[in-house]
Ligand code: SF4
């Protein structure tokens with residue numbers, strides 16, 4: 001049985017000095033959405049990646065959708081009725097900051113899916129500084145400017161393969177800041193807030209007990225897990 005540890009940072013983002021988003025697990029993202037007045041904002045990446053359309057369709061069962069960047073086309077084709085598809089992302093951000101569209105005042109959480117990462121980074125920075133609304137990024141890359149973000153990297157740890165030898169601990173480079181990985185009673189523990197996602201522990205583990213996942217495969221896995229948890233949260 002593998003257990004997952006979600007790592008917020010790539011090496012580069014670990015160097016940022018700004019306040020960073022809380023890296024949430026799929027279950028935590030589900031809980032945040034379910035306990036907020038959430039609205040989903042979709043972007044143009046839906047036109048390029050069909051799996052994002054599928055997840056946006058599923059998410060539309062839980063919250064209204066603002067479709068930007070022409071993302072309304074694949075959504076409407078699948079039966080979704082967006083709250084609006086008349087505004088660009090730039091308009092929506094402006095409304096969140098100046099209250100220019102009354103409808104938006106009903107929500108306290110903006111959830112983003114399918115927005116180009118470099119554009120989303122700037123949008124989230126603006127919202128963080130100039131609006132009251134909280135933000136959650138469900139996109140593939142960890143977004144430090146959001147309030148909450150899914151991670152870009154995850155470690156899958158298989159305890160049944162681990163011998164507790166400690167080789168992974170000796171190669172971890174975070175020693176000076178506090179140890180990101182440790183072995184306690186033959187089992188490894190990771191502190192995600194210290195881990196820089198370098199992958200050395202996995203590389204040096206001769207038993208293959210640590211595997212790093214990233215990219216589209218991990219993104220699909222996290223979104224699926226989040227949706228499963230959202231159904232559970234709604235039902236309870
Ligand atoms: S190197 Fe591998 S087997 Fe040894 S403690 Fe680390 S994860 Fe376990």
Ligand code: SF4
Nearest residue numbers: 172195196198199201
């Ligand atoms: S060696 Fe492993 S635990 Fe240590 S920083 Fe690198 S990825 Fe994280």
